[in-house]
Amino acid sequence: MKNTFPDVTLLITHYNRSGSLERLLKAFQALDCAFGDIVVSDDGSKPQHLEAIKNLQNHYSFRLVTTPQNKGLGNNINKGQDAVRTPYTLYVQEDFVPKPAFVPHFSDALEMMQQEKDLDIMRFYAYFPYPYLEPYKKGFSRMIYKPWVWYSNHLKFYYYSDHPHLRRSTFFEKFGRYPEGIKPDRTEYQMCISFIQKKGKGLFLDDFNAMFDQKNSSDEPSTIGRSDWRESKSPLFLALRWVYLKGRLVKNTLDVATQK
Known part of the structure; x- marks a missing residue:
């Protein structure tokens, strides 16, 4: 592989979308990317999807962590992160697909995180830009949380996001584990609050649709209703x-x- 990231584990959360998982793994392979490890954390998928995932292990090298029943987003990320052994984690949900621009942007992001110890997260995708940004370098901006209510863009609380991002694998030590047993939106929101309270710092990719596409098909629609x-x-x-x-x-x- 030409683009090798030995200090990074690709952590993929999955639920009943084995076709999407295969598409994601195939896309990274097409970009000639190799990671120190790949962990697929499954949230109690149906037997046919689990069988499909195990068949994928014959073609792609990854570790599968499972649970006998669906326990929700928080548990799925927690048990997946617990399995990570490398210093850095690239977190991606199974319905995303990396683009060619992934390689240069990710290389820059990893280099900055390795060099700048105060960075906790590098965000690569969003539906909307983070509202308060300060230009940084290499196509990234620093996210600035402004606590005062006259900074009234409600998106400022989503400093953290479950969309694709790079983080240190010691993430839980600083920000705590994801809350379990609640709806996915609440799980993400509670981590956002913890991230702000614990003074998390991160960068946001200015061209936030450059690295990934999010794709849902009629065969495997989104499993999260909004x-x-x-x-x-x-x-x-x-x-x-x-x-x-x-x-x-x-x-x-x-x-x-x-x-x-």
């Missing part, structure tokens, strides 16, 4: 959304200040 009422363009719903977001701004600010 409400779509907030996307409505109706004047009534826009007004309700404005009120909702202002309320969330206050609540989230209090969560950062008070939650343990």
Whole structure:
């Protein structure tokens, strides 16, 4: 392999989407990428998907960690991260596909994280840019969390994200484990709050759609259902959304200040 990252484990979380998992592994192979290790953490998939994953192990070198029943996103990431043995973790959910730009951007990100010990996370994908950024270098910007309520963009609380990112494998030591037994959105949100409270620092890729595509097919649709009422363009719903977001701004600010 030409693009080798021996200090990095590729951690993939999976649930009932073995075709998507195969597509992800095949895409990294096509980019001539090799990692120190690959861990697939499965969240109690159906037998046919588990059988497909075990067949994939004949073609791709990875370790599979499983659970007898579905326990949710928090447990799936926790047990996957527990299996990591390298200093750095590239976390990717199974429905993402790396693009050719992955190699140069990831190489830069890993080099910066190795050299700059205060960096906790390097974010590679998002639906929207982090709202408060300070230009850094090599196509990345430093995320700046602004606690005051007059910095009113609610996305500022999503300093951390479950989308593809590079992090130190000691992540749990600083930020704690993911909460289990709650909905995926709450799991992510609680980690966001912990990340801010523990003074996490990270960089955000300016061209945040350059490294990965997120792909869902009719055969293997997203396994996480999200409400779509907030996307409505109706004047009534826009007004309700404005009120909702202002309320969330206050609540989230209090969560950062008070939650343990």
